[in-house]
Amino acid sequence: MYPFWEVPFFTSGLVIALIATFHILPCHLATGAFWFNVYVERKAYKQNRPELLEFIKKFSLLILIFCFVIGSLSGVGIWYAATVASPRGISGLIHNYVWGWATEWVFFIIEIAAIYVYYYTIGKIDPKSHLMLGWLYAWAAWISMVIITGILAFMLSAGKWVETGGFFDGFFNETYWPQLFTRTAFMFGIAGVYAAIVASTIKNKKVKDEIIRTAGLWGVVGMLAGVVFAAWYLYKLPPHAKELWLDESLPYLSHLINIAALAYAIVFVWFVICCIVKPKLAGPVSGVIILLVLFMGIGAGEGFREGIRRPYIIDQYMYGNQIVARDIPAKHIKAEIPKFDKEGFLTHLFFKPDKIDPENSRDLLLAGNVIVHHQCGNCHALDRFGKLRPLPELLENLSPESPEDIEGLLESLGDYPYMPPFAGNDLDRKAASEYLFSIVRR
Amino acid sequence: MDIATYLNTMRDPAGLPFYPIIFQFLLVLTFALHIVMVNLVVGSTFVAIWEIWKKNKYGLRLSKALGRVLTVSLSIAIVLGVAPLLFVQVIYDPFWYTATTMSAFWALMFLVVITLAFYAAYGFYLGNKKADLTSVKTGWAWVSAGFLMCTALIIHMLSMEQLVPEHWKDWIVSPSGIVSYAGGEFHAIELGRLLHFIIPSFAVTGVFLMLYAAYFHGREDYDEEYLDYVGQKGAWLAFWASALAIGAGFWWLGLVPAEFHFARNPFFLAGAILGFITTAFIGASISKPRQRALPAAGLMFLTIFTMSCAREALRMKHMSLSGYSIYNYPVNPDWPSTILFFATFVMGLFVLYFPAIAAYQAGKVKAGEVATIDPAIGKKAVTAMIAWFVIVAGLGIVVSLKNGVLF
Incomplete structure (x- = not known):
């Protein structure tokens, strides 16, 4: 196991969640915005209305400054956060999908070349070529979504990959197409919000109202389509994910999906009232409020996606604590639990105390500390006031009276549908129990 | 468990989807492309500041132009940087993941600092976009330069930590057996190596200025005197920075463990020879920078690419000390995705x-x-x-x- 990174109170998992949630706003804007831009620019040339180009310039600058600073950096940020929080998880994805990411990178290069040339050549090259640059960007950006959705969907439903180990068998899995369509519809919604905010700063009132209304229509159509595709997505969820959600094994999943649905409804109503019916209401203030609502909704949606994946970080293959869960014969991969149960978890660690005397209570606590961090710390805060499923509080609810009580719980951990089994031999379990009991009593 | 066992067991169980040498070549190639853009970012920031400080009318005009170059090249540098970051995680995963988790705080700070550098660069560019030449301001450029130096230091540290696995355990496991999970380690700075990255930034920017002068030559709204100023400034800068970079390179060589005999490494030798040739060529081009801009750029890239190969060879030497070689990484070839x-x-x-x-x-x-x-x-x-x-x-x-x- 790699060294473990602990973020007091907050946990490393929430660091990824926060960056990932934030990243969705600029990245969906980056993928969706240029379809709108090209639509408006085409209209400007076709109807000989150069006044519409003011919007094009403003919107393109927003995309440049927001998407290609915050968007690209938060994208790298997810990668870095995943690296430090779950290195074996991201390594598992990369070693299966490196060529997918490398392919996406080619489209990133096209995107960045296209958008800079597009922005800096407004009015400097012939309209037809300029419009073509817009199309080029729109396709490149959307194709980057076509690719990354395959990797994200693989984490939720690994498909036939578990049998064949094949790139495309894992990529085009059960939830790939519904996710792609849902994200595509949703990107039009996000692009509509930003377009309306940018349009609200245009001085020409007629142009302003026209573009806000158009953005509102794009948003409404995108969000309506999104509902249909989201229903398909939920229908296609793997059985164990549906069980966790619908059987109320984890009640918070229902809360999260309700929050996401509520945010969705609020944004929809905003499009109808503030963009289509009364465009003057779509100013920067209401726009920023709607962005916050979107942020909340996306956060809830991402939390749901993470929750229904439990106990895995990669469906069926790797547990949330980065331990390989099953054999993948096509890739010569062996499940790790039997090895750890037989040979001990601690014996396979490099970053640990050099000598551990099982009879020495301090040594046992030190060993338990290491084991618990690796096996529990990815999904649980280890301090009482931690924000993510704090273990001291959860264990206290079970009122353990001795480390042995906790040992019993660890033995039966795999019986919970959302928990990985404890990995290790009797000594590991004893050490972990001692440490867990100590943090309950602390 | 010894370090060699750790490194080899931490390789990803899925193996590689294609042969390691292909990933290694792509790593070096994309790193070279990335570092050229990074060099341009760093160099153009400092040149912009310097030219404003001198208050010369051509210098002020050049600074404004570099404001745009800075934002565009920073974007491109970041996007190009994704590829080497990806490939290093494929073949050097045990090193990359261990170093970044030990220094997790700094890895994330890198993102914060680069974001601030980026916005400061935009502040410099947009703030001066409409300003006349007498009111060009450097404030944001200084901020950007400061943050860029911080990112350089962090990424240098993350690279260097990977090269000394023999120290890892001492850094995060105390003698009394307490393991640190703070992710705040910051070790292994090597000034010679860091300077060998920073100084070439001026050489690359110098060559860029030569290309700038050549490209805009003949455009009616660019007067020849201005372009001559920029071209000569570029050639002069490229010459002296290349000469200094050679000095920094030899300093770095002196810091490399003697047992590597790295001075005899063919990639290092080729890089050093190309460095001398490029420097001499640019030195001979100071009087005619426009005409020599393209061959100078070609030589400069070739030198950087060869030095990137030497850097990779050095990494392999370091890692071989710990019993690690990418060439025996298990491979499960996946042809469809490779073709894709x-x-x-x-x-x-x-x-x-x-x-x-x-x-x-x-x-x-x-x-x-x-x-x-x-x-x-x-x-x-x-x-x-x-x-x-x-x-x-x-x-x-x-x-x-x-x-x-x-x-």
């Missing part, structure tokens, strides 16, 4: 011709005029993109139907 990438890569080069030619021609006409691009170029580029999607989506539908996962 290389086919897309070739298509990407074809597609990129369109924005490249559009930018080139737009820059060749004076302000207020419109350049006309052959419409067939744009059409072919967009058609290639649509064709890519149709082929991949078609493949996806076939695979989904075959596996029974579509409905």
Whole structure:
């Protein structure tokens, strides 16, 4: 196991969640915005209305400054956060999908070349070529979504990959197409919000109202389509994910999906009232409020996606604590639990105390500390006031009276549908129990 | 468990989807492209500050132009940097993941600091965009330069930590057996190596200025004196920075463990010889920078690429001390995805011709005029993109139907 990174109170998992949630706003804007831009620019040339180009310039600058600073950096940020929080998880994805990411990178290069040339050549090259640059960007950006959705969907439903180990068998899995369509519809919604905010700063009132209304229509159509595709997505969820959600094994999943649905409804109503019916209401203030609502909704949606994946970080293959869960014969991969149960978890660690005397209570606590961090710390805060499923509080609810009580719980951990089994031999379990009991009593 | 066992057992259980040497070549190639852009970012920031400080009218004009260069090249540098970051995680995963988790706080701070550098660069560019030459301000450029130096230091540290696995355990496990999970380690700074990255930034920027002078030569709204000023400034800067970079390179060489005998390494020797040739060539070009701009740029890239190979060879030497070699990494070849990438890569080069030619021609006409691009170029580029999607989506539908996962 790699060294473990602990973020007091907050946990490393929430660091990824926060960056990932934030990243969705600029990245969906980056993928969706240029379809709108090209639509408006085409209209400007076709109807000989150069006044519409003011919007094009403003919107393109927003995309440049927001998407290609915050968007690209938060994208790298997810990668870095995943690296430090779950290195074996991201390594598992990369070693299966490196060529997918490398392919996406080619489209990133096209995107960045296209958008800079597009922005800096407004009015400097012939309209037809300029419009073509817009199309080029729109396709490149959307194709980057076509690719990354395959990797994200693989984490939720690994498909036939578990049998064949094949790139495309894992990529085009059960939830790939519904996710792609849902994200595509949703990107039009996000692009509509930003377009309306940018349009609200245009001085020409007629142009302003026209573009806000158009953005509102794009948003409404995108969000309506999104509902249909989201229903398909939920229908296609793997059985164990549906069980966790619908059987109320984890009640918070229902809360999260309700929050996401509520945010969705609020944004929809905003499009109808503030963009289509009364465009003057779509100013920067209401726009920023709607962005916050979107942020909340996306956060809830991402939390749901993470929750229904439990106990895995990669469906069926790797547990949330980065331990390989099953054999993948096509890739010569062996499940790790039997090895750890037989040979001990601690014996396979490099970053640990050099000598551990099982009879020495301090040594046992030190060993338990290491084991618990690796096996529990990815999904649980280890301090009482931690924000993510704090273990001291959860264990206290079970009122353990001795480390042995906790040992019993660890033995039966795999019986919970959302928990990985404890990995290790009797000594590991004893050490972990001692440490867990100590943090309950602390 | 010893360090060699740790490193080899931490390799990803899935193995590599293709042969390690291919990933290694892509790593070096994309790193070279990335570092050229990073050098341009760093160099152009400092040159912009210097030229404003001198208050020369051509210098002020150049600073304003560099403001735009800075933002664009920073964007490109970040996007280009994704590829080497990806490939290093594929073949050097035990090193990369251990170093970043031990220094997790700094790895994330890197993102914060680069974001601040980026926005400061935009502040410099947009703040001076409409300013006349007498009121150009350097404040944001200083902020950007400061943050850029911080990012350089952090990324240097993350690279260096990977090279000394023998120290890792001592850093995070105390003698009393307490393991640190703080992710705050910051070790292994090597000034010679860091300078060998920073000084070439001025050489690359110098060559860029030579190219700038050559490109805008003949455009009616660019006066010749200004372009001569920029070209000569570039050649002068490139010459002295290249000479100093050679000095920093030998300093770095002196810090490399003697047992590597690295001075005899063919990549190092080739890089050093090319460095001397490039420096001499640029030195001879100071009086005619415009005419020599393209060959100087070619030589400069070749030198950087060769030095990137030498850097990779040095990494392999370091890692071999711990019993690690990428060449015995288990491989499970996945031909379909390998073909997908290389086919897309070739298509990407074809597609990129369109924005490249559009930018080139737009820059060749004076302000207020419109350049006309052959419409067939744009059409072919967009058609290639649509064709890519149709082929991949078609493949996806076939695979989904075959596996029974579509409905």
